[in-house]
Amino acid sequence: MRAWRALRRAAASSCSSSSSSSSSSSSSSSSFPADGKPRRRAWETSLSPLERVRRLLPPEEAAAVARGAAAAAPQPPQARPEKEEEEVVVEVPGVAPRQALAGTAGPRSGPFRAGELALAEMPRKNNWTLKVLCRLAAEAVLSSPGGLLPHRDIIGQLPGQMLRTSAGKRLLLRRPSLDEYVLLMPRGATIAYPKDISALLTMMDIHPGDTVLETGSGSGAMSLFLSRAVGPKGRVLSYEIREDHHNLAKKNYRHWRSAWEIGHTDEWPDNVEFILKDISTAAADLKSVTLDAVALDMLDPQCALPVVHPSLKQGGVCAVYLANITQVIDLLDRIRSCKLPFLCERIIEVTHRSWSVLPAKLKHNKSSQMVGTQENIEEPPQNEYEEIHIQDEAVLKESEHNESLSDAPETNHSVPYIARPSHWQEAHSAFLTKLRKFRPLLS
Numbered sequence: 001m002r003a004w005r006a007l008r009r010a011a012a013s014s015c016s017s018s019s020s021s022s023s024s025s026s027s028s029s030s031s032f033p034a035d036g037k038p039r040r041r042a043w044e045t046s047l048s049p050l051e052r053v054r055r056l057l058p059p060e061e062a063a064a065v066a067r068g069a070a071a072a073a074p075q076p077p078q079a080r081p082e083k084e085e086e087e088v089v090v091e092v093p094g095v096a097p098r099q100a101l102a103g104t105a106g107p108r109s110g111p112f113r114a115g116e117l118a119l120a121e122m123p124r125k126n127n128w129t130l131k132v133l134c135r136l137a138a139e140a141v142l143s144s145p146g147g148l149l150p151h152r153d154i155i156g157q158l159p160g161q162m163l164r165t166s167a168g169k170r171l172l173l174r175r176p177s178l179d180e181y182v183l184l185m186p187r188g189a190t191i192a193y194p195k196d197i198s199a200l201l202t203m204m205d206i207h208p209g210d211t212v213l214e215t216g217s218g219s220g221a222m223s224l225f226l227s228r229a230v231g232p233k234g235r236v237l238s239y240e241i242r243e244d245h246h247n248l249a250k251k252n253y254r255h256w257r258s259a260w261e262i263g264h265t266d267e268w269p270d271n272v273e274f275i276l277k278d279i280s281t282a283a284a285d286l287k288s289v290t291l292d293a294v295a296l297d298m299l300d301p302q303c304a305l306p307v308v309h310p311s312l313k314q315g316g317v318c319a320v321y322l323a324n325i326t327q328v329i330d331l332l333d334r335i336r337s338c339k340l341p342f343l344c345e346r347i348i349e350v351t352h353r354s355w356s357v358l359p360a361k362l363k364h365n366k367s368s369q370m371v372g373t374q375e376n377i378e379e380p381p382q383n384e385y386e387e388i389h390i391q392d393e394a395v396l397k398e399s400e401h402n403e404s405l406s407d408a409p410e411t412n413h414s415v416p417y418i419a420r421p422s423h424w425q426e427a428h429s430a431f432l433t434k435l436r437k438f439r440p441l442l443s
Contacts, residue, residue: 111158112173114138116263117256118154119176119184122146122169133176133184135259146171175263178224181256187219188248192297192321193429197225199350203319203434204293209233211290213311215279215304216240216297220249223272224256226295232269237289239279246276279304286311294318299327302334309340312437318342320433328431335435342435349431354422359415 054062112118113136120132122144132144134151142149147165154163159174176184179194192200200222206212208231214222217240226236240246253272260268275282280303291312296304301320312318322328328347335342 110263110265111156112136112154112175113262114151114155115259117176117181117259119174119180120144120149121172121174131180131184133181135255142171144169144171178228178256182221182224185219185221185252185255186248187221188245189216189218191219191221194221194225195350195352195426196321196430196432197222199348199432200295200319200321201225201229203346203432204295204317206230206293210292211235212237213286213289213291213294213308214238214297215295215301215308217249217274218245218297220252222295222297223249223253223274227253227269227272230269230271232271234269234271236272238272238274239277239282240274241276241278243276246274250274280307283307283310292316295321297321301327302331305335305340305342306338309342309437314437314439316437318435318437320435322431322433323429325431328433331433341438341440343438344433345436346434347431348434349428351428352426354425355419356422357417357419360418 054066116136118134118136120134120142122130122132124130130145132142134140134142136151136155138152138155140151142151142154142165144165146169147167149163149165149171154173157163157173161173163171163173165171182191182194204212206226206229208229210230211234212226212230214226214236217223217238223236223238230236238249240249253274257268257270275285277285279298286308287310289311291308293316294308294312296308296318297320298304301322305318308318320328320331322331332344334340335344
């Protein structure tokens with residue numbers, strides 16, 4: 001500031017001295033010079049403070065100051081062109097243009113509609129979450145331990161909406177994922193759990209457009225995941241020997257497809273062929289089929305290997321789902337004794353380790369060092385998933401340790417947390433065996 005004021009005083013003194021000398025010299029002369037042009041007034045030739053400072057700077061710095069001042073100056077409004085580009089509007093029959101653009105935003109957009117599946121989550125004590133799966137109907141009512149909720153209050157709401165039951169309990173409504181539907185759908189045989197199915201799909205390295213053989217349809221869990229993996233251009237052949245399991249698998253598959261088409265803009269592929277037949281007698285049916293992968297979920301998979309291996313492509317994978325390790329031993333012994341062209345690459349058991357992360361809780365309010373979690377209360381052992389059937393609705397009681405749905409009052413101050421493995425872990429479900437077909441050497 002002092003330097004700036006000094007420059008201003010120096011510029012003012014120079015201007016006053018020059019003006020006084022010019023006035024004394026021009027007093028005797030005429031107001032017009034010899035060329036006849038009028039002289040400019042002093043205020044017309046005066047410089048702004050910024051211009052005076054710029055003249056005192058070196059040329060390079062003066063140019064930089066000029067560029068900065070030009071950039072900071074307000075730009076005049078630009079004239080609009082006479083012809084503007086026309087906006088491209090996609091017309092959909094029967095739908096307004098803006099609604100058509102909103103409808104193509106994504107495959108999962110849109111509110112709940114009658115006929116599709118809805119999943120309700122309700123918090124329970126000890127950080128347990130109760131999940132209820134239902135198919136929406138205009139006159140139906142959702143029944144849960146927390147009260148009743150008419151389906152008409154759900155229809156028209158967007159997924160992720162919080163609603164209250166007749167008893168005042170909060171419910172989170174959303175669309176179920178495929179693994180949640182598999183755990184909650186009606187079942188006859190024991191299903192292949194999603195954690196094991198994901199590992200099987202990785203073992204088989206399935207791509208869209210592949211042809212996959214499944215033996216043991218069961219309740220249709222594996223069929224649904226295979227249907228999504230192979231895509232619309234793929235094909236799944238699902239063999240089942242029991243008629244009740246065959247009908248149940250077809251029913252669960254149809255229910256998921258119909259609900260998907262109502263709640264999504266894209267269509268679930270209809271690429272699963274359910275066949276009621278013993279796989280050991282299906283050698284003639286498989287002669288004209290080239291299989292990219294095979295998934296065996298049956299008691300005696302060694303009986304199916306001689307039938308399916310001629311149709312399996314060279315280098316293809318046969319993934320076997322077995323409950324006991326003794327079954328794995330019998331399978332490998334049968335491959336060795338029959339000299340089947342299969343190599344056993346891996347035998348794994350998929351386990352998930354659940355963790356509990358909860359705010360610390362004081363014991364008897366004695367010391368801040370004596371802390372524990374809400375799980376310290378002794379309870380009888382519980383399974384990871386506990387099923388409850390209420391009328392026509394499927395209910396899943398799951399330990400998620402999620403406090404976002406809790407009705408407890410929230411506090412803004414920071415609290416200590418305790419993180420440790422959960423007391424109740426998922427039990428063993430199956431052994432997964434990866435067999436790869438090879439071409440033996442010619443002797």
